[in-house]
Amino acid sequence: MSSEITFWGLFLEASFVVQLVMLTLVAVSVASWTFIFQRNKALAYARTEMQHFEDKFWSGADLNKLYHELSARSKVDGMANIFCAGFKEFVRLRKSQTPANGIVDGSYRAMRVAMSREIDGLESRLPFLATAGSISPYIGLFGTVWGIMNSFIALGQVQQATLAMVAPGIAEALIATAIGLFAAIPAVVAYNRFSHQVEKLENAYGNFMEEFSAILHRQAMASAQAQQA
Known part of the structure; x- marks a missing residue:
């Protein structure tokens, strides 16, 4: 008896609705793991690039040379990219004889736009992980309820009910819930982890923007004083 009750056997014996639920959850799980590996690689690359840039920027490198x-x-x-956007706007506004405060404000806005695009890129696929983690248990529960309902309907059509008659149906129904949890748990853990990493990167970008804006403000004021002299 035990040799007959296998995962594959239960899947084949399940109703069409339960099979559809299982296949949907397996597809969601595969997609989630694919996005998890992609986001992990992308965020690791972003942290490495940020570290390399900060080391070069704060080493006292010439800003013009670094930009080129x-x-x-x-x-x-x-x-x-945030640095390039801000410095490019800074050079453009300074050539157009814009006042110092206007130069700094324009450069800051350019950096803000660049940062928003970077954060949007880092958050790519995270909504899918959040959705998968939220709805997968409910999809699995739907399959479980449907399978158990069919088992009890079949049980009501016989005169003498035994546990052996309903055990396979209940087992195949519970597998749907198990697959739902298998799809949901990694997605939720990955979403929380990646969201925290994106938040840390966003804070680092924001701090750099403030510090770089202060540097640009000093340069703009020095250029204005030199022109007045």
Whole structure:
């Protein structure tokens, strides 16, 4: 008897609705793990790039030289992209004889836009993980309720009921809940972990923007004083 009750056997014996629920949850789980690996790689890359840029920026490198070096790359991400956006706007406004405060404000807005785009990229796929973690248990529960309901309906059609008659139906129904939890738990853990990492990166980007804006303000004021002299 025990050799007959297997996961695959229960899946094949399950009703169409329960099978559909199981397949849906398996697909959600596969997609979740795919996105988990992708986001983990992307966030690790963002942290590494941020560390490399900060080391170079705070080492006292010339800002013009650093900007041209980064601009020569085919792709600039993270904090380096925020720096390039702010410095590019700073140079453009300074050439147009914009007042010092206007230069700093314009550069800050350019950095804010660049940061928003970076955060949007880092948060990619996180809504899917949140949704998968929220609804997967309920989808599995729906499959369980449906399977148990069918088992009791079949049980009511016989004169003498035994546990052996309803055990396979209840087992196949409970598997749907198990698959739902298997899909939900990693998604919830990954979402919470990645959200915390994105928040830390966003705070780091924001702090850099404030510090870089102060540097640009000093340079703008020095340029204005030099022109007046």
